[in-house]
Amino acid sequence: MASVQISDVRKSFGGFEVLHGVTVPIEDGAFVVLVGPSGCGKSTLLRMLAGLERITSGTISIGERVVNDVQPKERDIAMVFQNYALYPHMTVAQNMGFSLKLRGADQNAIDSKVNRAADILDLRQLLDRFPRQLSGGQRQRVAMGRAIVRDPQVFLFDEPLSNLDAKLRVAMRTEIKELHQRLKTTTVYVTHDQIEAMTMADKIVVMHDGIVEQIGAPLELYDRPDNKFVAGFIGSPAMNFLDGTLKVNGGAPYVETANGAKLPLVDAPAASNGRPVSYGIRPEHLAFADSGIEAEVAVVEPTGSETQIVARVGNQEMIAVFRERHPIAPGDRIHLQPRPDVAHLFDRDNGQRLRA
Amino acid sequence: MTTIQMQGQTHSGPSTWQRLRTSRNFIALWFMLPAAAFLILFLAYPLFLGVWMSFTDARIGRAGIFVGLENYEWLWGDSIFWLSVFNTILYTTVASAIKFAVGLYLALLLNRHMPFKAIIRAAVLVPFIVPTVLSAIAFWWIYDAQFSIISWSLIKLGVIHENINFLGDDNWARASVIFANIWRGVPFVAITLLAGLQTVSPSLYEAATLDGATAWQRFRYITYPLLTPIIAVVMTFSVLFTFTDFQLIWALTRGGPVNATHLMATLSYQRGILSGRLGEGAAIATAMIPFLLAAIAISWFGMQRRKWQQGTDND
Known part of the structure; x- marks a missing residue:
C-alpha cells in the first residue's frame, strides 16, 4: 500500500493539451474516484498513473518514488479495464496467475495465491472456465481477481462497471467497496457516473475539460459545491x-x-x-x-x-x-x-x- | 389458383405443402440449390471425371477403356513421377514456411503505428495483384542466364566472376522458382494475418504490459495464441495454393532443367495434355488428392483443439 501524489500533471497529444496541470493528493489506503463527463481527461490521468501514457510535464509519485520514467510493470500497480481485458485463450486460473507466471513464480505459489483470490471473490467453481463461458459479472470479478493476485500498492479501475446491466452494477458497486474495506489497498477509480462516485468514494475528484473542478468528500461536494459545474454534476436529478x-x-x-x-x-x-x-x-x-x-x-x-x-x-x-x-x-x-x-x-x- | 385451393384445405389443419412452405429448412434447401448445382456441375463432376479417367487408358481423340490401376502401377515405377513428388513437397514446405515467417513479420510490422501506413500496406499487396504470368516474365528476366540483373550486380560488386545460371542448374532453378513463389505468396499471408492482428483488442496488450510482459512475452503469450485460428486457415490455403501451383513454374521453367522443377501439376499437364496421355495425366493429378486432404486434415484437427473459441457448454 502506498500514497499517490499527482502534481501539476499535464498531457498533450500532438499540440493539443488535454490535461492542464492536475494536482491530486491521494492518501495511503484511500478510495479516490475520478469523475467527470466524457473527454474530461480522467481516463488519460489514470492511464498515466498506470504508465500506459507518457506524462508531458509534472510528476506522479507512488509512495516515495517518482514514477514518471518507471516502466508499468515496475510501478507495482494493477488495473481493471472497462472491457475487463481478460485473455480469451486462458482459463480463469491462468488469467489470474499470468502476472506471477511472468515473474517466474513456481506453480505452487501461483496456485495458492490464485486460490486465495478466488476465495475472496467467490470464483472457486469457475477457475477452469474460459472467459467466454462467464457472465458479465463473473468476468468483472475475474478481472478484479487478476488485480488482487498481484497484491499491488495501488488498484486502478477504469470505468469497470459500465458494461454491466443496472442491477448488477449496483451489486458490483457494493462488492468493490467491500473488497476495498477488506484489503485497504489504495484505489483510484474512474467513472462518469456520479452515483458510483458518491456511493463508493472516500474522496471524489471532479474533473472537467482537463482541470480539477473540486476535490472533496462526497457529501462535502453535495452540500458545498465550489462552482456551478460541480453543483450541476453531483446529484441526480441535477x-x-x-x-x-x-x-x-x-x-x-x-x-x-x-x-x-x-x-x-x-x-x-x-x-x-x-x-x-x-x-x-x-x-x-x-x-x-x-x-x-x-x-x-x-x-x-x-x-x-x-x-x-x-x-x-x-x-x-x-x-x-x-x-x-x-x-x-x-x-x-x-x-x-x-x-x-x-x-x-x-x-x-x-x-x-x-x-x- | 394454388392459394384458393389451399384456403379450402385449411379447415382440416395445415396441408403438407403449407407446412413445407413455412419450414425454414425447406426454404433454405431451395436457396442452396443453385449454388449446389453449380458446385456439382463445375467442381464435383469434373473431379469425378478426372478420377475416373485415371483408371482408363484415354488419349486425346480416343475415349479409352477401363484399365484398373494400370496407370498407377506405371507411375509407381516412374522415377520422373517420384522426382515431381519430391519437388512438390520441397517446393510447398520451403515456400510455405518462409511465406509464413515473412508474412507474420510483415503483418506485425504493418500493425504498428508508422508514417504512410496506408501506402505501405497497399504496396505490400502489389505482388498479389500483378497477374502471375506477368510477374513470372519479370522473374524470367531477373533470372536470365545472360542479362540477369542479380548476376550483373554481383559481378559489379565483385562477389562473383561469372553469371549465375539461375534457371539452368538444378538447385538454382529450384531455389529460383521457390523465391518467385514466396514473393507472390507473402502478401496474402501478411494481409490476412494483419487482419487477424487487428481483431486483438489493444487492451489485452495493455493488460499484459501491466502484468509485466516484455514485447517477446506479449507476442508469445497473447498475439500468437490469439492468432492461431487465422494462422491455421491462412496456412491451409497457402499450402493448397502452393502445392497445386502451375502458372509460375510453367512460365519460368516448364519443369526444367531436366525435370528438376517439375511439380505434380506441371507433370500432369505435360503427360496428359501435351503428350496426349490423358489417363496417365489424370492419375498424376489424382495422386495429389491424398496430399491435399492430409493438409486440410492437419489444419482441421489443429483448429478443433482450441476449446476457448467454442461455445459456453463444455465444462
Missing part, C-alpha cells in the same frame, strides 16, 4: 439554476428573477446588491406550497418512492422531487417553495460559489 439579480437591502436577502419571482436566501455576500447571480436549488429542496415560485407542470414521473416533477418557470425548466404524493397533473399551475438554508448562490459570469 440542481436547478435560476438566473436573477441579488437583492440585499435590509431584511432577508433574496434573488429576483426576470419574471419577478423572489427566491429566498438566508444570507448573502455583503455589498453585492444588484449583482447578477445564478440561484441553485436541488430538486429535493423544493417544497409543494401555496406561495413561492409559480410554475406550470410539464411532466409527472412517479417512481414509487418519490415523484419527479418537470415544471416550467418562464422560459426555464425546473425539476422538483417530492416524497409525498401530491395530486399533480401536467398543465397544473403550482407553487414551489425553495428551502433558503440549502440554496446555493453562484456568480453568473464565472460560475464560482458566492460565500456569505
Whole structure:
C-alpha cells in the first residue's frame, strides 16, 4: 500500500493539451474516484498513473518514488479495464496467475495465491472456465481477481462497471467497496457516473475539460459545491439554476428573477446588491406550497418512492422531487417553495460559489 | 389458383405443402440449390471425371477403356513421377514456411503505428495483384542466364566472376522458382494475418504490459495464441495454393532443367495434355488428392483443439 501524489500533471497529444496541470493528493489506503463527463481527461490521468501514457510535464509519485520514467510493470500497480481485458485463450486460473507466471513464480505459489483470490471473490467453481463461458459479472470479478493476485500498492479501475446491466452494477458497486474495506489497498477509480462516485468514494475528484473542478468528500461536494459545474454534476436529478439579480437591502436577502419571482436566501455576500447571480436549488429542496415560485407542470414521473416533477418557470425548466404524493397533473399551475438554508448562490459570469 | 385451393384445405389443419412452405429448412434447401448445382456441375463432376479417367487408358481423340490401376502401377515405377513428388513437397514446405515467417513479420510490422501506413500496406499487396504470368516474365528476366540483373550486380560488386545460371542448374532453378513463389505468396499471408492482428483488442496488450510482459512475452503469450485460428486457415490455403501451383513454374521453367522443377501439376499437364496421355495425366493429378486432404486434415484437427473459441457448454 502506498500514497499517490499527482502534481501539476499535464498531457498533450500532438499540440493539443488535454490535461492542464492536475494536482491530486491521494492518501495511503484511500478510495479516490475520478469523475467527470466524457473527454474530461480522467481516463488519460489514470492511464498515466498506470504508465500506459507518457506524462508531458509534472510528476506522479507512488509512495516515495517518482514514477514518471518507471516502466508499468515496475510501478507495482494493477488495473481493471472497462472491457475487463481478460485473455480469451486462458482459463480463469491462468488469467489470474499470468502476472506471477511472468515473474517466474513456481506453480505452487501461483496456485495458492490464485486460490486465495478466488476465495475472496467467490470464483472457486469457475477457475477452469474460459472467459467466454462467464457472465458479465463473473468476468468483472475475474478481472478484479487478476488485480488482487498481484497484491499491488495501488488498484486502478477504469470505468469497470459500465458494461454491466443496472442491477448488477449496483451489486458490483457494493462488492468493490467491500473488497476495498477488506484489503485497504489504495484505489483510484474512474467513472462518469456520479452515483458510483458518491456511493463508493472516500474522496471524489471532479474533473472537467482537463482541470480539477473540486476535490472533496462526497457529501462535502453535495452540500458545498465550489462552482456551478460541480453543483450541476453531483446529484441526480441535477440542481436547478435560476438566473436573477441579488437583492440585499435590509431584511432577508433574496434573488429576483426576470419574471419577478423572489427566491429566498438566508444570507448573502455583503455589498453585492444588484449583482447578477445564478440561484441553485436541488430538486429535493423544493417544497409543494401555496406561495413561492409559480410554475406550470410539464411532466409527472412517479417512481414509487418519490415523484419527479418537470415544471416550467418562464422560459426555464425546473425539476422538483417530492416524497409525498401530491395530486399533480401536467398543465397544473403550482407553487414551489425553495428551502433558503440549502440554496446555493453562484456568480453568473464565472460560475464560482458566492460565500456569505 | 394454388392459394384458393389451399384456403379450402385449411379447415382440416395445415396441408403438407403449407407446412413445407413455412419450414425454414425447406426454404433454405431451395436457396442452396443453385449454388449446389453449380458446385456439382463445375467442381464435383469434373473431379469425378478426372478420377475416373485415371483408371482408363484415354488419349486425346480416343475415349479409352477401363484399365484398373494400370496407370498407377506405371507411375509407381516412374522415377520422373517420384522426382515431381519430391519437388512438390520441397517446393510447398520451403515456400510455405518462409511465406509464413515473412508474412507474420510483415503483418506485425504493418500493425504498428508508422508514417504512410496506408501506402505501405497497399504496396505490400502489389505482388498479389500483378497477374502471375506477368510477374513470372519479370522473374524470367531477373533470372536470365545472360542479362540477369542479380548476376550483373554481383559481378559489379565483385562477389562473383561469372553469371549465375539461375534457371539452368538444378538447385538454382529450384531455389529460383521457390523465391518467385514466396514473393507472390507473402502478401496474402501478411494481409490476412494483419487482419487477424487487428481483431486483438489493444487492451489485452495493455493488460499484459501491466502484468509485466516484455514485447517477446506479449507476442508469445497473447498475439500468437490469439492468432492461431487465422494462422491455421491462412496456412491451409497457402499450402493448397502452393502445392497445386502451375502458372509460375510453367512460365519460368516448364519443369526444367531436366525435370528438376517439375511439380505434380506441371507433370500432369505435360503427360496428359501435351503428350496426349490423358489417363496417365489424370492419375498424376489424382495422386495429389491424398496430399491435399492430409493438409486440410492437419489444419482441421489443429483448429478443433482450441476449446476457448467454442461455445459456453463444455465444462
